[in-house]
Amino acid sequence: MNKLSENVKYWNPYVGGVLLGILLFLSFYVAGHGLGASGGINRIAVAVEDMVVPEHVDKSPYLAPLAGGDIDPLNNWIVLEVAGVMLGGFVSGLLRGRVRLQTYRGPQITPRTRWLFAFAGGVLMGYGARMARGCTSGQALSGGAVLSVGSWAFMFAVFAGGYALAWFVRRLWQPGA
Amino acid sequence: MSTVFNLPVYGAGILLAAAAALTLYGQPDLDQKWGFMAAEYGARLENREVYVDPGELLQRMNDDYIELIIFDLREERDWNIFHLVDSERVSINDLPAQRDRLRNLSELSVVVLVSNDEILSTRAWKHMMALAKPNVYILEGGINHWLNVYGVKHEEQDDHAAASLDRPDGSLRHPFKYALGARHAAAQPDEHHVPQREYTEKVRLLKKIARAGGCG
Amino acid sequence: MAPYDLAGTLGVTGSYLVYLGIGFGFGFILESSGFGDGRKLAGQFYFSDLSVLKVIFTAIVVAMLLIFWSTALGLLDYDDILVNETWLWPGIVGGLIMGVGFVVGGYCPGTSLVSVATLKIDGMFYVLGLFVGVLAFNETIEHLDAFWRSSYLGRFTLPELFELETGVVVFLLICLAIVMFIGFGWIQQLIYGKKDPE
Numbered sequence: 213m214n215k216l217s218e219n220v221k222y223w224n225p226y227v228g229g230v231l232l233g234i235l236l237f238l239s240f241y242v243a244g245h246g247l248g249a250s251g252g253i254n255r256i257a258v259a260v261e262d263m264v265v266p267e268h269v270d271k272s273p274y275l276a277p278l279a280g281g282d283i284d285p286l287n288n289w290i291v292l293e294v295a296g297v298m299l300g301g302f303v304s305g306l307l308r309g310r311v312r313l314q315t316y317r318g319p320q321i322t323p324r325t326r327w328l329f330a331f332a333g334g335v336l337m338g339y340g341a342r343m344a345r346g347c348t349s350g351q352a353l354s355g356g357a358v359l360s361v362g363s364w365a366f367m368f369a370v371f372a373g374g375y376a377l378a379w380f381v382r383r384l385w386q387p388g389a
Numbered sequence: 390m391s392t393v394f395n396l397p398v399y400g401a402g403i404l405l406a407a408a409a410a411l412t413l414y415g416q417p418d419l420d421q422k423w424g425f426m427a428a429e430y431g432a433r434l435e436n437r438e439v440y441v442d443p444g445e446l447l448q449r450m451n452d453d454y455i456e457l458i459i460f461d462l463r464e465e466r467d468w469n470i471f472h473l474v475d476s477e478r479v480s481i482n483d484l485p486a487q488r489d490r491l492r493n494l495s496e497l498s499v500v501v502l503v504s505n506d507e508i509l510s511t512r513a514w515k516h517m518m519a520l521a522k523p524n525v526y527i528l529e530g531g532i533n534h535w536l537n538v539y540g541v542k543h544e545e546q547d548d549h550a551a552a553s554l555d556r557p558d559g560s561l562r563h564p565f566k567y568a569l570g571a572r573h574a575a576a577q578p579d580e581h582h583v584p585q586r587e588y589t590e591k592v593r594l595l596k597k598i599a600r601a602g603g604c605g
Numbered sequence: 606m607a608p609y610d611l612a613g614t615l616g617v618t619g620s621y622l623v624y625l626g627i628g629f630g631f632g633f634i635l636e637s638s639g640f641g642d643g644r645k646l647a648g649q650f651y652f653s654d655l656s657v658l659k660v661i662f663t664a665i666v667v668a669m670l671l672i673f674w675s676t677a678l679g680l681l682d683y684d685d686i687l688v689n690e691t692w693l694w695p696g697i698v699g700g701l702i703m704g705v706g707f708v709v710g711g712y713c714p715g716t717s718l719v720s721v722a723t724l725k726i727d728g729m730f731y732v733l734g735l736f737v738g739v740l741a742f743n744e745t746i747e748h749l750d751a752f753w754r755s756s757y758l759g760r761f762t763l764p765e766l767f768e769l770e771t772g773v774v775v776f777l778l779i780c781l782a783i784v785m786f787i788g789f790g791w792i793q794q795l796i797y798g799k800k801d802p803e
Binding site (some may be wrong): 213221222223225226227228230231232233234235236237238239240241242243245246247249250253254255257258260261272273274275289292293294295296297298299300301302303304305307310311312313314315316317318323326327328329330331332333334335336337338339340341342343344345346347348349350351352353354355356357358359360361362363364365366367368369370371372373374375376377378381382384385386388389 | 607608609611620621623624625626627628629630631632633634635636637638639641642643644645647650651652655659660661662663664665666667668669671672674675680681683684685687688689690691692693695696697698699700702703704705706707708709710711712713714715716717718719720721722723724725726727728730731732733734735736737738740741742743746748752758760761762764765766771774775778783785
Binding site (some may be wrong): 492 | 606666667670673674676677679682683684686740759770771772773775776778780784786
């Protein structure tokens, strides 16, 4: 599983960046706003919660605007976009034979360890994305492209947080020393 | 190897050039932005669709159902002499600062722009359309016309002669004895004691287009 | 002038198809760039793989130029497009937390979806974590409500902050991106002693 040889199969990041930039522009042009992801996750989570404890959702000031009463939290552009992302990722993977049940992990750890930390990372991300009111797609990419101050501050904070912790979790990713 | 390296360099060069050109070309100011919109929205001015009769404005001032916002675009001196009750003085250059407020107005909101004639208020209307496209109208004939209709004789110096509207020059052509601002009777005419006017109703409530967006 | 009322013109179903399409493009590009692989993403924080930096900043720069050239030419209405409002400190704190989550989990929400779509189990655990994370936030934020609503600056843009023209800000950001690409590349070479093939 040589990382370098796998890179050859992927697009040049500049190419990916240009295409993504064009797509981002088209999104603004056609829909008046950029991309997103964490908002869709949030809405799905709220929808599930609404099925289980609807009275609680109705009473929460954070959830009621999304799903209180008859409001359908899934009836929103971002849920459709999230579905599209999965579809697009699937098709791209399918065309290149990358759809396979497996675990991507650093060579020093077991799959189980990877699963644990992936879960932990997801929890942090989910929490942080709500705190920041967006994620790399919605805030960094979209907000960044339209020069929002908060989005740029957010973006630098993400990089800062990642680099600050990188050394401490290097065993998750680095080859054995 | 060297040709592969050059491509990102050329790419960076192109991007920088595009940004430099963008700086030189500049972003449109409100007047220029209106220029892009004039084809679509200019007819409303030409057809007088957005000019409201003083009688209609008076009716709207007493309408509890709507949220009426009156922006008075005139200079402070004229404002101090006379202005409509519950109006806000806003300089045309300060309109961009109102942008967020305008974008967040409710469906029941009605904005009316007021100046001495129609010159300043019409230009402000274009700016507001360029800024936020709110539910905005212009007082027909301006303050001069309003005072022709609702002015009170004893408050004005020349016994309330009607101001001429033929050659509007943006000046207040009703000489008041005292600068009372909104405390003049004409600032809040009693609709039961002034003659009823016939006019075509122009003001409508607009349905807000739900603006999608936002990831969080 | 764009943007147009999508739902009004195409109907709700039509607009949803457009969003599906946009998402499709997004996911396709992400997967094609290798971002369904957490190792590639995490590599950013060890300087072994700079794709994340390159894709994000290239995309932002390209989109910026297209957007602001469109507004300059009267094709797009800058006042009508969504510019994320700024809550400064919640954004920064949330960003820091997300940065940690990024290097620990190896994905961001968008790329994790791509990972799940290609049946990566680590991606699935990550997405599960996402749901738990947002749930945890929604149920506990009342205690941090004051903070979450603090430092609100509204729709605040970089040109407004620095009192510079839009074009100048765009130019400077491109310079920043170039400096970062070169700088990070040097660091990469320093650590790994190999020249970045891109």
